[in-house]
Amino acid sequence: MDHAATREGRPAFEVTHRLVLSIALPMTLAFMTTPLLGLTGTAVVGRLGQAAPLAGLAIGAVLFDLIFASFNFLRSSTTGLTAQAYGRNDLHEQQAVFxxxxxxxxxxxxxxxxxxxxxxxFGLKLMGPEGGVAEATGTYFSIRMLAGPAALANYAILGFVLGRGRGSTGLLLQTLINGLNLVFAIALGLGLGWGVAGVAWGSMIGETAGAIVGLIIVIRGFAGTALPSRSELLSRGRLAELFALNRDILIRTFVLLAAFTLMTRIGAYFGAVTLAANAVLMNFVLISAFYLDGLANAAEQITGRAIGAGYRPAFDRGVKLTILWSFSLATIATIFFLGLGPRIIAVLTTSEDVRAVAGTYLPFAAVTGLTGALAYLMDGVFIGATWSSDMRNRMLLAFAGYLLALAVFVPLLGNAGLWLALNGFLLFRGVFLMLLVKPRADQTFRSAQ
Structure with a gap:
């Protein structure tokens, strides 16, 4: 531990570039392995030479992801609460949080x-697949749901290890989960010819193995520490705090999903080619989100730990350094996408019409790393600080600004206006939260003294 001093039994610590990157880089690498799963599953089923299983896989994956994305609050809230208990040097409460x-x-x-x-x-009614597509969707979804408890347990485990600043452990677990997923998806789906079912069983095996290994790692870290009592685990005050935090993060997640869903729905009115081009360009947005999320994880741990320790210098420097790294990497990514974007688009689609339209709107997608850098980072700061009600309220305010931007810019500029509104939404989120950081930090650290 990088202690610089000790205050009232709470370890103060120095925030360095090395500390930031030791959390951010492993998690960025871990997040970057996730898109490989979708590509592998598509490739495995695609080699069967039939359209129905491939379409069924796509619909089943969307349904599963939509449901489980709603539970990401389990990871986020666990990180913030664990980081604060870690900052207080309270191993007993860390275990209770877990x-x-x-x-x-x-x-x-x-x-x-x-x-x-x-x-x-409900998902089949919503998506409307029929015949072989519906059958493949049902097969994939039913098997994947068997891994539901393990998948959500992995959220809690990852949140806990990140709250303790153990980015390398997070990378290990995510690599294990995704690696086994890939191996068994290929072996079962292609090697044994199980197709969609094989891909789903690969996910089931990966999630379950990850949960078991993660649980072993965490429990070993509790060696020599007494288990929390039932009354401590079921403390009304602690559970109320957890419920409020999870509720606010869930609302924030739903609003974020609504924003991107609305963009897709509006984009559909511009025709199939423009819709396809927007889908291609969303890959640039998602790639930017992956590496920015790694720095948001660093912000969660450092700010939460600083608040737990009651040590304002670590909080301020943590915010400063993570902002510096976020905008530096976002600038590099923007330059990279602007320069090599046309080649990447050419790899992602063979349609000349889609390539042309995507090239036209490429600059709007390329700069989302810059416009979104502060938004992703501020989410990390507010989750680590457990200022969840502020994050929820500012997200709703940013969404209102997004709706206004859509109403103004889309009729005037068409698809360019749609992308302009999305960039505005990202900017609104970041700026609205940033304006609250100092007053909220002043209040939090003053009350901790």
């Missing part, structure tokens, strides 16, 4: 498993 998160994750996972037939029925 077990509360695991109980919540397993309960939610079990509920989803029981409700999976209803969720599948």
């Amino acid at each position: 077990w509360r998160a695991m109980i919540s994750a397993l309960a939610c996972g079990a509920a989803l498993l029981v409700l999976s037939p209803v969720l599948l029925w």
Whole structure:
């Protein structure tokens, strides 16, 4: 530990570039392995030479991702609460935070498993697949849902290790999960010819193995520490705090999903070619999000730890350094996308019409790293600080600004206006939160003294 001093039994610490990168880089690498799963599954099923299984896989994956993205609050809230307990040097409370998160994750996972037939029925009604496509969707979704408890347990485990600043452990677990997923998807889906079912079982094996290994790693770290009592785990005050934090993060997630869904729906009115071009360009947005999320993870841990320690210098320097790295990497990525974007587009699509339209709007997608850098980072700061109500409220305010931008710019500029509104939404999120950092930090650290 990089202690610089000790205050009232709480370890003060120095925030360095090395500390920031030790958390951010491993998690960026871990997040970058995730797109490989979708590509591998598509390649495995695509080699079967039939359209229905491939379409069914795509729909099933979308349904699963939509449902489980809603539970990302399990990861975020666990990180913030663990980081603050870590900053207080309170190992007992760290353990209590972990077990509360695991109980919540397993309960939610079990509920989803029981409700999976209803969720599948609703998803098929929503997406409208028929015949072989619907059958393939049902096969994939039903098998993937068996991994629901393990998948949500992995959220809690990852949140805990990130809260303790163990980015390398997070990388290890994500690599294990995704690596086994890839190997078994290929072996079962292609090698044994199980197709869609093989890809789904690969995910099931990866998630389950990751949860088991992660649980072993975490429990070994508790050696010599007494287990929290039932009354501590079920403390009304602690559970209320966890519920409020999870509720606010969930609302924020739904609003974010709504923003991107709205962009897709509006883009559809401009025709199939423009819709396809926007889908291609969204890959640039997602790639930017992956590496910016790594720095947001660093901000979560450092700011949460600083608040737990009651050490304002670490908080201020943590915000400063993560902002510096976020904008530096975003600038490099923007230059890279502007320069090599046309070649990347050519790899992603063979349609000349789609390539041409995507090239026209490439600059709007390329700069989303810059316009979104502060938004992603501020989410990390506010999650680590557990200022969740402020994050929720500012997200709603930014969404209102997004709706206004859509109403003004889309009728005037068409698809360019749509991309302009998206960039505005990212800017609104970051700036609105940044304006709150100093007053909220002043209040938090003053009350901690």
